[in-house]
Amino acid sequence: MNSLLTPGGLSTPAPAERLAALRILVCGFALVYLVVRLPHLIDVARLADDAPHRFSPVGPLRVLDTAVTPTVAILVTVLTLVAGVAAVTGMWWRLSGPAFALGVLLVLSYRNSWGQIFHTENLLVVHLLILAASPAADAWSLDRRVRPDRPPPGPAIRYGWPAQLMVMVVVVAYVLAGWAKIRASGIGWAGGDALANLVAHDALRKELVGDRSSPLGVAALRHDWIFPPLATISLLVELAAPIVLLGGRVRLAWVVVAWFFHLGVLLIMGILFPYQLLGVAFACFIAVETIPRRVRRRRIAVP
Template identity: 50%
Template sequence: MRRLLERFDRAFFAEAPAERLAILRLLVGGFALVYLCVRAVHLQRVGHLPPESFRPIGVVSALSAPLPLWAVRGLVAAAIAAGAAFVAGYRFRALGPVFGALLLWVLSYRSSWGMVFHTENLLVLHVIALALAPAADAYALDARAARRAGAAPPEPDGRYGWPIRLLCAITVIAYFIAGITKLRNSGLAWATSDILRDIIAHDNVRKLALGDTHSPLGGALVRYPFLFPPLASATLALELGAPLALFSRRIAVVFCGAAWLFHLGVLLTMAILFPYPLLGVAFAGFFELEKMRDLRRPRRAGPPPASRRGGEAPLGRRS
């Protein structure tokens, strides 16, 4: 047991560069900030809904009645301002957790009116994890201020590694829970029957009836029942096998690619958009992002072949 804990400690708290964690802050925080700005009008519009439609969930369950419109608008504006500070890495120790809390509240409040938006869950968890980490020690206003004060650039350290592993763990657990839920609700029939086909057909028929955006491709594919058991089996294998991505970089790459294709399939067959994973931001923690800088640097030409006349050893094995 002790050896197992030691191995876990070495893996989870393995050293990582501050730049990698900072890039994750920029990507995840930047996505959250843009998402809030794009959805700002919609997020405030819930303040006009009838009070009897209010069904608080999560942290919003502390409320017994809806907030006044001015409070809803103020919280959305505060979340956007805190998000800008989060991305810039400004006073991150204080404003990072503030942004995490405001994002959780604003999106939970929007989901407290009869329709829960599951597409936002992973984003919120990632933001909260980064908000509690030293994610502004590079590529941040805080980092620039520290350098001006004479602080040395941060070396790779375990304190930059554990938040990255936590983001990856949150990601695979989210998919694993989805797989377990399928088994609890349908058992192995999910992979062997027409359940997936029925879900796609029902979703598109409902959207057609409501005049909502539907998927013509999904409607066409339901005519071919033999397609869906293999697709359902692949989905279940992806979700139940997601935790394996934590133990192998190659498996992680396969998992990220398969999960991206899964969300692309959901978009094409059901017109349901999961922008966070489709843009790849949800899987960024699995990659060594700081090495992207090396891809942009031109390769230097190597030295000319060594000359025997100059007294240098020839290319190949050196004595």
């Protein structure tokens, strides 16, 4: 039986199905995310009329002096959704892949250009950009079905290294998050006081603007012995992320710990990292294309 764990080298060949599976998962996640957040995105688009002075462009939108009209913002969002459907199905991938990735970049940059950058979406956008520049529709795609004369592609380096690059992006993001804590607060961040203060600060400001804070976070503040181990584990997860480059079971172990880290952030702070918690951010860490086959085998084995 093939291993679920992928080797870590950039020059390791992989089947075309690996990038195809990542295309379906990552683009599918982004598409559903945009649909779910559509009411919020429409609210943000309307800010151009209601409070144009709040526009503070980030990322590629820094070239703009003023917000675009709500009609333009909503039109770009709708076109991005259309490109997303094509990208998930692998239709006209050379066009739909880059169009969807660029569209998501623009839509989310625009939403982040009103005074608050949301750090839950960075990995998603970078992963989409990598997939858009890769041959992610050479399998499991409508492009493939309309050209059945083409021979099925064999394993190749070009199907392996973009997934490894996606892994590298995850590793760098976690290390930067850990390094930001060390730089801003020193190694003392691991002592737990900074985390406890942060949980209290975040919960209180949410309550003062009429939102709900996490009851578990408030309960944790009554038992503050919990924060030193939580802070130490958080910092270790982030700074130790490069161990995934060793591959094998170490890689999988880090993914499991990182997933629990995000679960902890959700439970204690009420901050949802959906891309990570649904596992899509970590799909590039494994031979994700083997999962459907494994599920089928298990169904056959268990009558």
